[in-house]
Amino acid sequence: MIKEVDLLVVGSGAAGMCAAIVAKLSGLNVLLIEKSSKIGGTTALSGGGTWIPLNHQGIALGVQDTLEQAELYLDTVIGTDAPKALRSNFLKFGPEMLKFMEQHTEVKFSGRKYSPDYLPTKRGAGTGGRALDPLEFDGRLLGKNFENLKNPLPEFLVFDGMMVNKMDIDLLLRAKTSADGFFHAAKMVTRFALDRLRGYSRGTRLVLGNALAGRLYKSMLDLNIEIVTETAIHSLEKNVAGRVDTAYCQQQGQTLSIIAKKGIVLATGGFPNNLKMRQQYLPAPTGLWSATNPHNTGDGIQAGLGMGAAMGNNVNNGFYSPISQRKRKDGTTANFPHLMLDRYKPGIIMLNAEGKRFVNEANSYHDCGAAQYQSNANPGWIICDAAAMKKYGLGLVRPNPNQTELGGFIQENYLIRANSINELATQIKVKASILEKTLQNYNQDAVTGADREFGKGSNIYNTYLGDPTHAGNPCLAPVDQAPYYAIQIFPGDIGTSAGLVTDEFSRVLDHNQQVISGLYAAGNDMNSIMGGHYPGPGITLGPGLTFGYIAAKHAAGKL
Known part of the structure; x- marks a missing residue:
């Protein structure tokens, strides 16, 4: 079977859907294909935070920011680890994209007046206005298509x-x-x-990334954009002029050939669930430790590599996060990312395999995950005492759990409980003397409110997600009330950063840095414009949406 369109978009996450919507509104005949049976990709699973400096929402909130400050921050954090032209176009087109989407589609955001960048001591760091959240969305507006949105x-x-x-x-x-x-x-x-x-089948009040995916999906339906699910890209082909214009796809056991006259946008979500690619590009040892769409197995990247595309290699090839694992009732494994609900709070610390702290636990999830690889914490542990468990919970254990709930997590080997430090040391297989020393040092600092070893709670980003009701340092409290609890954590991720090398217009480049005509990449199929750094909340969704917009505009001849 053969189909002909102007633009083919591969993948239905934020980057792919944005590209499809913008291309349609730019006058192109668009087809979007999705590997799974559901729409939304990892976007639908995410927190939905979106980082776009100088956006109109932040300006309306009265946040003082400038292009020079945003450039300074990214230049300071990234340096030469990624081409400056990419982040320059991000800063130029990100605010434009946001206005365009809010004016012409169902996509709507609210700005965060106060939300510090993840590296607040770096020059140019902002305290608010750069991060946004998708507005709550009523899933009932999707009608019967609500059940096609990824849970x-x-x-x-x-x-x-x-x-x-x-x-x-x-x-x-x-x-x-x-x-x-x-x-x-x-x-x-x-x-x-x-x-x-x-x-x-579930609640229709959608928030976080599911709201963003729902809003994008509703916009596609309103524009009558053709969507074909259960269709995976297999390979690409160039025409006699050397332009990539054909995609070969697998659809329920049949081959579907799609000819795209204006271009093909790869946005299949990177390779977080391809173990072979993880072993090739991520630090060893690694495993399937990703809180992402399980269908993201590098299909788009592999297709691009088959056309001679260059593959990026960053300071970090993943967007890391500590991950804990629990078996679900259906036999699948839950990879739970420890993003914001526990690490920052008082009385909760992380340990490496020796029973020592190794990081400021209130730093970003990316920095904590990366530190696990660097500090003999693969796997490591996150621990707390009874007081912290009651007030904040730990991992998948929600605050103030009853004994039945705790017993279930313990029986499933997700949670360890010990009545003494010695017992905890035995259960997590570290020397009791080392663990006792670790806690003695930490507890002394918690009492004074200053973490001399790692500085937990020492900057505005740390305290932003601490406990504002806690007296003194909002990130510090002694770990000294039995029983004690521990959960094993792995250096997992919320996506991969290594992808196809592109220019500032999302065009895929070959090993000689030459444009591969007709081929674009966006989202996590595109090598990260941050070079493997993680400067703020939503630095995957912000650039993903922006470069999906850029790719569509460029393919339509509108840039």
Whole structure:
């Protein structure tokens, strides 16, 4: 079977859907293919944070920022580890893309007035305005297509189907102690119950990355963009003029040939679930430790490499995060990313295989995951005491768990519980003398409020996600109240950063840095414009959307 279109987009994450929407609005006949049966890719599983400096939302909030400051920050963090032309186009077209999408589609964001960049001591770092969150979305607007939207990670749901964001969690924890918490919880639970009574497989109130994926999907449906699911790219072909214009795809056991006159955009989400590629590009040892779409196995990258594309090699080839694993009831493995709910909080620390701390636990998830590779913490441990467990939870264990809940996690070997430090040392297989010394040093610093070894809670990003109700340093409290708890953590990721090398217009380059005509890459199929660094929240979605926009505009001859 053969199809002919102007632009073929491969992959239905944020980058792919943005490219398809912008191309359609630019007058092109567009086809988007998706490997799985669901739309949304890793975007639908993500927190949805999107980093775009100088966006109009931040300006409207009164945040003071300048192009010079944003350039200085990225130049300071990235240096020569990635071409400056890429980040220059990101800063130029990111705000334009955001305005375009908000004016012409269902995609809507809210700015964060206060949200420090991840490396706040670097020159040019911002304290707010650069990060955005997708607005809550009513999934009922998708009609029968709601069930085609990829579900979020089940570990991020409550009541087996209700989505919550950080604000919801804060209010739900206050449901028994405050009026605002009670009424918010009642409203959410009532909406969820009605959704289930109406036959929806889960709640239709969408937040985080699922809201962004839903908004993009609704925009595609409104524009009548053709979407073909369960169709995986296999290879590409050039025409007699040397331009890539044909994609060969597998669709339910049949070969589908797609001829794209204006270009092909690869946006299949990188290679986080391809073990062979992980072993080739990530530090050893590695495993399938990714909190991403399981269908992201490097298909787009492999197709591009088959056309002679160059592959990037960054300071870090993954966007790392500590990951804990738990078997689900259906036999699959949950890879839970320790992003924001536990590490930053008082009374919670991370240990390497020797029982020593090795990192400022309140640094970004990427920095903590990278430190695991560098510090004999593969695997490592995240531990807390009874007080921290009650107030904050740990990993998949939610705050103030009852004994039945704790027992379930312990029986599944996800959680370790010990009545003494010696017992904890035995269970996590470290020397008791080393663990006791680690905790003695940490506890002394926690009392004074200054972590002399790693500086936990010493900068505005650390304290942003600490506990503002905790007296003194919002990230520090002694670990000294039995029982003690531990969860094993691996240096996993929320995506891969190594991808196809492109120019500033998303055009894929060969080993001689020459453009491969007709071929574009965006999202995690494109080598990261950050060179493997992680300067802020949403530095995958922000560039993914922006370079999807750039690729579509360029293919349509609109740049």
